[in-house]
Amino acid sequence: MRRTTPPRPIDVTAVLPQLAPLARPAIRLHPRPGSPTPLDSSVGGPLLWPAGEPWPHCDELHEWYDSELDEWREGPNAMLPVAQLYVRDVPLLRPPGQADVLQLLWCPFEHEPDYKPPTRLFWRSAAEVTDLLAVPPVTAAVEYDEYVPERCVIAPEEVTEFPHSLQLGKELQQQLEDWNGGQESGAAFYKHELSLAPGWKAGGWTPWGLTDPIVQNCAVCDAEMTPLLTIASKEWHSRRLSWVPYEDRDIAAVAGSGVENSPRVQISGGNHLQLYVCPESPEHPHSDLIQ
Template identity: 65%
Template sequence: MNVTRTTPPRPLDVTAVFPELCPLARPAIRLHPRPGSPSPHDSSVGGPLLWPADEPWPHCGEVHGLYDSATDEEYEGPNPMVPVAQLYVRDIPLLRPPAGADLLQVLWCPWEHEPDYKPPTALVWRSAAEVTDILAAPPESTEGEYDGYVPEPCVLAPEQITEYPDYPDLSKELLQQLKDWSRWQAAGSGVDSSYAPYPQEFYGNELSVAPGWKVGGWPGWNLTDPVARFCAVCDAGMVPLLNIASCEWDSSNRGWAPYEDQALAAAGRADAANPPRVQISRSNHLQLYVCPESPDHPHTDLIQ
């Protein structure tokens, strides 16, 4: 960790205006990936993995139209997955590893797959101390027809924050309160008056769910209404693990840009908002969910 990023305070304390939100607070860790040269011993996005030399590398088992540059021929077959993120529990304490594990590795196939047009993902938990002989070079993967699924190597600047549910996740009663502009006016000058016709969007953009790469917290709902996810093994309600983002801020939520990037955000520097150069389904986000009962149960995902 050799970079620092600090989220500015929210424009106002939303729980002072709506005390009903207090019990809904959740911790989240913003990862703030920034260009760098991570090693296998670092938490990273798009960096090298601490992968045992004698352990098979994950492949996507679906059929792909691949090209072999050595023979100048196309073929169909499994495709090696590419590293997306490597997260050490020492850096990301919100992770809930299985017993004996202290490292989470996330990989995906850099091809969009039907019917949801998203990359299949793999999660690997391991004990870093047990990896003594590290794989020097993983197998090369063939990229899909769309750019944006091979992250640029980035170091992380983990920062813990507090989140509240996105407004589609709120009860009807609380949502009606959020829509009452007079409640917001009474809160003072921290409220952006341009949101007067739709004050719930001020809450959604500035006060509830942080954009960008993060662990834990609440999911944001950009494409659909809330979609409950249930474990395929035990039917428990699944919880957010990792949000893989196409950007860390945009014109609607620029207030979440860290202090250190405020000048770049004000200048409209799109590259500063997306150092890993990841583009999920053009410009969306991929949410990974896990079972709270057991990290050994299969995870699931959702594009938003």
């Protein structure tokens, strides 16, 4: 499976050369329904998980109805696979040591105080997993179905991104305002067509907008953290189709196909979950926020 983003309508660095040093690679994941194996990169599992390693659980309080026992139960909740990314597919990942696969799980709840699903990240070396866990534990409690990803294969594709305009200096923001981007204001054209790729992605820049940009500092070494993974609620909007890959152009025109959100994930009603990693060490704890 391959997905190809059309080239941007113009080279923005030809208009605003100050943006050139801010270019960053991002890898669009383009999740689509499929049947990945534990040896594949995927969204929604299955994970390459060692039989001898405890499955991660969320320790917050959960209640669920057990239909076999016909009673309400409470306790910790087995987390759900969200993404598994092999470095061979997403080479901008920076693994520790010999690790070559990154696994993300979450609990399908918006727990207080942040009202977002708690996330856990694991790095592992695929060659060391010889005895595979056959059946992961069932996630008994689900607050929102929108946090239960549909199983998808991915089609990683590298693109170039520039910062959200809120992350640019005042002078650059003003130049964008003054620039005539053709059919719309330069600022809107930059925001929608030239800066950030929509959809699930690794690396790149953060899709700010729900709040002003907030610097994320590592809890261990205080370094400024960088975007690791963006989990989106949509890969395109019906009126903004320039980021739709060539291979999806036909189906994007079919109303209700749902392909623009194949994993069926909605982050707090249509936002993004942005995960960050410390550039000094992948073993320092990650952070995340909703945008």
